[in-house]
Every structure is written in C-alpha cells, then in structure tokens.
Amino acid sequence: MAKNNQFTTLFVNYTTNIKRYINKMVSPDDNDIIQETFIRSPEAIIKAQASHWISKINRSLSQGETLALYLWSKKSSFHRNTLFSLATRSNDLNVLNVLSALYPLENPKSQKNTLLVKYAIAASVTAIVLITGNIFINMTPFPDANNEKQFIEVRMLQTEIGQQTRFSLSDGSRVKLNTNSIVKVSFSKNNRLLTLIKGEANFNVTQDKSRPFTVTAGEKSFTALGTIFNVQKSSNENMELVVTEGRVLITKSNEPLHKIANMLTHLPKEELPGLLVTSGEIATIENNIETSNEKISFERIQRELAWQQGMLVFSGETLDEALAEVSRYTTTKFEINDVELSNIKVAGYYKANDIDGLLTSLSINFNIQFEKINNNSIHLSLNTSK
Numbered sequence: 001m002a003k004n005n006q007f008t009t010l011f012v013n014y015t016t017n018i019k020r021y022i023n024k025m026v027s028p029d030d031n032d033i034i035q036e037t038f039i040r041s042p043e044a045i046i047k048a049q050a051s052h053w054i055s056k057i058n059r060s061l062s063q064g065e066t067l068a069l070y071l072w073s074k075k076s077s078f079h080r081n082t083l084f085s086l087a088t089r090s091n092d093l094n095v096l097n098v099l100s101a102l103y104p105l106e107n108p109k110s111q112k113n114t115l116l117v118k119y120a121i122a123a124s125v126t127a128i129v130l131i132t133g134n135i136f137i138n139m140t141p142f143p144d145a146n147n148e149k150q151f152i153e154v155r156m157l158q159t160e161i162g163q164q165t166r167f168s169l170s171d172g173s174r175v176k177l178n179t180n181s182i183v184k185v186s187f188s189k190n191n192r193l194l195t196l197i198k199g200e201a202n203f204n205v206t207q208d209k210s211r212p213f214t215v216t217a218g219e220k221s222f223t224a225l226g227t228i229f230n231v232q233k234s235s236n237e238n239m240e241l242v243v244t245e246g247r248v249l250i251t252k253s254n255e256p257l258h259k260i261a262n263m264l265t266h267l268p269k270e271e272l273p274g275l276l277v278t279s280g281e282i283a284t285i286e287n288n289i290e291t292s293n294e295k296i297s298f299e300r301i302q303r304e305l306a307w308q309q310g311m312l313v314f315s316g317e318t319l320d321e322a323l324a325e326v327s328r329y330t331t332t333k334f335e336i337n338d339v340e341l342s343n344i345k346v347a348g349y350y351k352a353n354d355i356d357g358l359l360t361s362l363s364i365n366f367n368i369q370f371e372k373i374n375n376n377s378i379h380l381s382l383n384t385s386k
Contacts, residue, residue, distance in 0.1 A: 051135035
C-alpha cells in the first residue's frame with residue numbers, strides 16, 4: 001500500500017511538472033487542445049494540434065513557440081508527418097517555406113512529403129527573388145543546447161541606389177542603411193555579428209554585455225556592447241567610423257568575438273588590442289590602417305550623418321569630391337569637361353536625390369552649364385557666353 005501511495009505521489013508530481021512546463025511554453029489556447037486528450041482519440045488530438053500549429057506559423061512564431069513546436073514534433077513521427085501533411089494540403093507557400101527552413105534535414109518518404117519538398121523548393125526560389133526586391137527573410141532554427149553557434153537570426157538587409165531604410169533586429173537594436181548598401185545579420189546564442197558588405201550603415205545597439213555586437217567590414221571589426229555608431233565602407237581597405245554614443249573598439253576581423261568582448265569589458269583603454277573610439281569621435285581607415293581617433297564638433301557630426309535625413313552637406317569640398325558623393329545616391333554620372341572646375345570649392349545643403357536642384361545651384365553660383373547626354377550622363381562645363 002505504501003508503495004502504491006509513493007507511486008501515486010510521484011505520478012502527481014510528474015503530471016504537475018509537465019503541466020507547468022506546458023503552461024510556460026505554449027499559450028492557453030494550446031492548453032485547451034492538450035486537455036482534449038481525455039475526450040478524443042490520440043490521432044484526432046494530434047491532427048487538431050497540427051492544425052493549430054499551422055495557424056500559429058501563419059501568424060509568425062515567437063522563439064518560445066518555436067521551441068514548443070520542436071518539442072511537440074519530436075514526440076513521434078506521426079506528429080511530424082501530420083504536420084507536413086496538413087501543410088501540404090493547405091497549399092500555403094508561407095507555411096511550407098517556414099517548415100523547409102525549420103526542418104532542413106527532413107527526407108520525407110511519402111508522395112505527399114515529396115510534394116512538400118517541391119513546394120519548399122519553389123518557396124525558396126521565391127524567397128531569393130524577394131530578397132533582390134528588398135524583402136528580407138528571417139530564419140530562426142530550433143535552439144540546440146549542444147551547439148553554441150546555433151543561429152537565432154539570419155538576415156540580409158539591403159537598399160537600392162537612392163534609398164535609405166530602417167530595420168529592427170530581434171535583440172531590439174536598429175539599423176539604418178544608406179544608399180546602395182548591404183548588411184548581413186548573423187545572430188547566435190553568444191554573439192551578434194553583422195557584416196557590412198558594402199555601403200554605409202548606422203547602428204543603434206541594444207545593450208547586452210553577455211553578447212557583443214560586432215560589425216565586420218573588410219579586414220576590420222567594430223565591436224560594441226551598447227552604443228550608437230556609423231560605419232561607411234568606401235572599399236575593403238578604406239572606411240570611416242563615427243561614434244555618437246558609447247564606445248567602439250576597432251580590431252582585426254579575424255579576432256575571436258568572445259575575446260574582444262572580454263577585453264572591451266575588463267581591460268583599460270591603453271591595454272586594448274585595437275583603437276577605442278568614444279562618443280563624439282571619428283576614426284578613418286586608409287589602406288587597412290586606422291588613424292588615431294579625432295574629437296569632432298557637433299556640427300561636423302551633423303554633416304557626417306545628414307544622410308539619415310536624406311540630405312548632403314558640403315563645407316568646402318571640391319566640386320569633383322562633391323559630385324562623387326552625389327553619385328552614390330543616383331545612377332546619373334557626372335563628367336567635368338573643364339579641368340579647372342574640378343577644384344571649385346562647394347558649400348551648402350542639398351537633397352541627396354535632387355539632381356535638378358544641384359544643377360540649378362551650380363549654374364547660379366558658379367556659372368556652370370550642363371548638358372544631359374542621356375538619363376544617366378551629365379556633362380558640366382564653364383558657361384563662356386556670360
């Protein structure tokens with residue numbers, strides 16, 4: 001009798017713990033379905049649960065729901081096959097695409113599952129096309145306690161020529177891309193890694209001392225724990241960093257991320273293995289060699305970051321330099337026919353994509369005439385008729 005009582009107690013404790021776990025991982029709606037086990041057949045319950053998961057996928061899964069779905073699908077092959085079967089019959093490319101990402105190693109044997117694979121391939125092709133159209137794919141594979149590098153967010157952020165766009169990341173950080181820029185996001189359990197493939201980006205970083213935020217560009221890395229900074233990549237060897245809040249450490253891109261974070265947290269500035277740039281400072285990298293950081297004025301910072309308001313600010317740059325900057329925001333190319341015009345100093349505020357306004361200003365202020373050869377080419381020369 002004592003043994004029976006002991007067994008009963010263990011069973012009750014086990015059941016209570018399971019219910020607590022379920023309550024943490026799934027919503028109250030899910031609990032309603034699970035409790036129906038006592039009044040419906042197991043097969044019917046699994047089908048109802050699978051249908052419920054299909055609906056959740058359509059609404060977008062949270063990280064907790066993703067883990068709950070993973071645990072549910074691992075209960076048996078019938079759970080997983082039912083989910084695939086319903087997804088195939090739903091003919092919903094969004095659901096099929098999500099499942100193809102979440103189950104990359106699935107090798108279904110049935111004809112229906114083969115059809116799912118075909119749909120998944122079609123969805124993947126669609127995804128690639130959408131990426132080129134400035135629509136981005138979030139991938140959140142299931143957490144794996146044994147894999148410290150398991151990605152929890154992979155994205156490609158991209159802007160076209162003349163476009164500036166803001167993006168929000170899963171950790172709450174925000175990225176604003178300037179014209180014709182690409183950033184790859186690869187967030188893992190322990191690191192937040194981004195790669196500035198080309199262009200310019202402003203990073204507003206949510207603080208997380210346990211997970212450093214690192215932007216790599218060419219052979220350089222820019223690491224922060226929580227700050228706001230701007231990186232412009234002119235080439236793999238030439239870059240510029242402006243820090244408007246907090247501090248950023250510039251190191252070689254092949255330095256281990258955890259090592260950099262640990263040093264940034266614990267070592268004094270003079271012992272750091274790179275250049276530490278703090279709020280209100282700018283650092284220029286030429287031929288992969290960083291200059292010493294320079295304190296700049298508030299007005300200079302405003303000029304450097306005016307692109308975020310769609311403006312270009314010039315304060316004494318040559319016309320040649322100014323037109324090179326303008327060309328980043330348009331497909332139009334400028335050709336200066338008179339060499340002496342190249343060194344004219346330019347100052348003022350201009351809308352980044354207002355070519356006509358710029359040409360009018362050059363005509364009025366510098367007696368420069370222009371000739372539009374075609375939609376993508378403009379020749380500039382001194383107006384000798386005046």
